[in-house]
Amino acid sequence: MLTDERHAIILSLLNDAGIVKTQELMRVLDCSESTIRRDLDQLEKANKLKRVHGGAKRLYQLNQELSTQEKSLKNIQEKTNIGKFAASLIENDDVIFIDAGTTTLALIDSLKKGNITVVTNGIQHASILAEHHIQTILLGGKIKASTKAIVGSTSLNELKSYQFDKAFIGINGIDIEFGCTTPDPEEAAIKKLAIHQSAVSYCLADETKWNKVNFVKVCDLQDVTILTNKSRVDLTSFKEKTTIMGATS
Incomplete structure (x- = not known):
């Protein structure tokens, strides 16, 4: 699976659940722990998520109120x-x-x-x-x-x-x-x-x-x-x- 494909799946899972665990991502993406860690590091540097112990959580942007x-x-x-x-x-x-x-x-x-x-x-x-x-x-x-x-x-x-x-x-x-x-x-x-x-x-x-x-x-x-x-x-x-x-x- 291509890196961009893995990143898209990780972000989709985060959008649904708010938080993902490394072990879950290894199972879903069928790849090694080192690959998941590298993916999470890259996504964190791109300001797409926040690394936490054992996984990652979604970054939140507060929405402005419309009239x-x-x-x-x-x-x-x-x-x-x-x-x-x-x-x-x-x-x-x-x-x-x-x-x-x-x-x-x-x-x-x-x-x-x-x-x-x-x-x-x-x-x-x-x-x-x-x-x-x-x-x-x-x-x-x-x-x-x-x-x-x-x-x-x-x-x-x-x-x-x-x-x-x-x-x-x-x-x-x-x-x-x-x-x-x-x-x-x-x-x-x-x-x-x-x-x-x-x-x-x-x-x-x-x-x-x-x-x-x-x-x-x-x-x-x-x-x-x-x-x-x-x-x-x-x-x-x-x-x-x-x-x-x-x-x-």
Whole structure:
């Protein structure tokens, strides 16, 4: 096998698992320990990975947050499919939390259950819910201009007063090692508290959110059920860490 081929396989395994062991690479690539060590040294010098005892780990680059307008133009069909699937999980008389975000916004258009109560920190979400004649509570607090989310101590204090049957959370990054992450500490605090206050929590994430890491951790993978366009994402390495439900069409 050519060196470039081995390097591509090593980086692919790192992308899926976050960390690889030398012994595993020897087995997968069918080559000697000295060859693997040389490959890892070369990839580390190229700033592709970080050597650790017995193997290597992936290097992470924190992702910058896009505005709501920028997000709304990306992966529209995938978000629509995930939104429809999320909406199908809502039952009559549910009290739910819908987080600010473009993927969570997509579930509102598919809501069929009218006898529900929704709490949200999304200004656009509250407006559309009201148009659908759904009983809606918009959290008070500071408006974050880029995402039109309400955040801060006022919204957190209000949120502490509520309990939910289900919470639907938007997320910016999902990683097997670092869990669910987002760029903004104030938005992370809202998401984290909503998960804590809910009997069941769902994280809505299209394929672009997987194997990404952002500044602030929201929760461990075990804390939520992830709704994703399953057929487009390799979920093998995540299956022991979380419950995953696929929304494909």
